[in-house]
Amino acid sequence: MAAILEANGDGSPNFDVRRVISSEKTVDSEALDEAVKELFTGDADIALLYFAGHGILDADTNSGFLVAQDGKKPNWGMNLAAVLELANKAYPQIKSTVILLDSCQSGFAGEVAGLGGAKVSHIGTGVTILTACHREGFASEEAGHGSFTGIMLDGLGGAACDVIGRVTPAALYAHVDQTLGAWEQRPIYKANVQHFISLREVPPKVPKDILRRLLKYFPTPSAEFKLDPSFEPDRGEEAEKLRDIPVDDDNVRIYRELQICNRHGLVVPTRGSVAQIV
Numbered sequence: 001m002a003a004i005l006e007a008n009g010d011g012s013p014n015f016d017v018r019r020v021i022s023s024e025k026t027v028d029s030e031a032l033d034e035a036v037k038e039l040f041t042g043d044a045d046i047a048l049l050y051f052a053g054h055g056i057l058d059a060d061t062n063s064g065f066l067v068a069q070d071g072k073k074p075n076w077g078m079n080l081a082a083v084l085e086l087a088n089k090a091y092p093q094i095k096s097t098v099i100l101l102d103s104c105q106s107g108f109a110g111e112v113a114g115l116g117g118a119k120v121s122h123i124g125t126g127v128t129i130l131t132a133c134h135r136e137g138f139a140s141e142e143a144g145h146g147s148f149t150g151i152m153l154d155g156l157g158g159a160a161c162d163v164i165g166r167v168t169p170a171a172l173y174a175h176v177d178q179t180l181g182a183w184e185q186r187p188i189y190k191a192n193v194q195h196f197i198s199l200r201e202v203p204p205k206v207p208k209d210i211l212r213r214l215l216k217y218f219p220t221p222s223a224e225f226k227l228d229p230s231f232e233p234d235r236g237e238e239a240e241k242l243r244d245i246p247v248d249d250d251n252v253r254i255y256r257e258l259q260i261c262n263r264h265g266l267v268v269p270t271r272g273s274v275a276q277i278v
Helices: 002-006 029-039 080-090 147-159 169-179 208-217 249-263
Strands: 044-052 055-058 063-072 075-079 094-102 111-113 119-121 127-131 188-192 224-226 267-270 274-277
Touching: 002 147, 029 044, 029 063, 029 075, 029 080, 044 080, 063 080, 075 080, 080 094, 080 127, 094 147, 127 169, 147 169, 169 188, 208 249, 249 267
Parallel strands: 044 094, 094 127
Antiparallel strands: 055 063, 063 075, 111 119, 127 188, 224 274, 267 274
16 A cells, blocks of 8 residues: 555655554554654645554444554544544645545544434545445455455556546545445445545546547537548448548547547547537
8 A cells, every 4th residue: 555655657756655554563552643643743735544454433432443552442542533633623734634444343434422322424624534344344354455455456556547547535435335245345435525636646548638639629518520431440341432532540540539538438429420529
């Protein structure tokens, strides 16, 4: 996870990652608390907290916890309410916060105890939470790490990117949700944002120079781009009939570009010889 977050798909720098892992040091309650507090200190466009480990919901106190290595009842580790409070207070010095939790019962994140035991969500401006499971759920493991983490790595690697190569938290959630089966753990997505941010950029599905040329082909939303046989290099049985209409190499290039755009839902063919942007 650290390696994939540190760089974009083209190798350019992305997040400045600080790892706190049990193979290098004891992640006790104090270490966990200090690391999370440090994350939400200072100014930043995006702060991302990724936690993979044990999580628990204490039914006696209706509190959720990220469990530290020295955690035990009633001091399990770091209270999820404390994590959220730090994230909420960090705005606007930190414009956007993303919290990724691969732990059991992590769906409790974002909840606060309401009157009569009601579950109330209080997520501050710019905060997004994506968890491996709901408040009563358990996070499964495979291939040496959580299933949720494995799917997120696949999504951040490009499986969840949009047409121009951006991987947003919402797209990452959709990828996790679609990948997990109906009978498996269910991820939870909560957010209070006005616009989507990018967690990582990978090569676009449609090259950006082609996307820029779409404005030339379709100057208005309702514009149609007329095609004729000079755009089609593979004429098959129609080759003899169309021999008087030569293939135009530049038109073939445009035709190939429109095919790529059609493959990703940007344009659609209409009436056989016309393309329309969608």
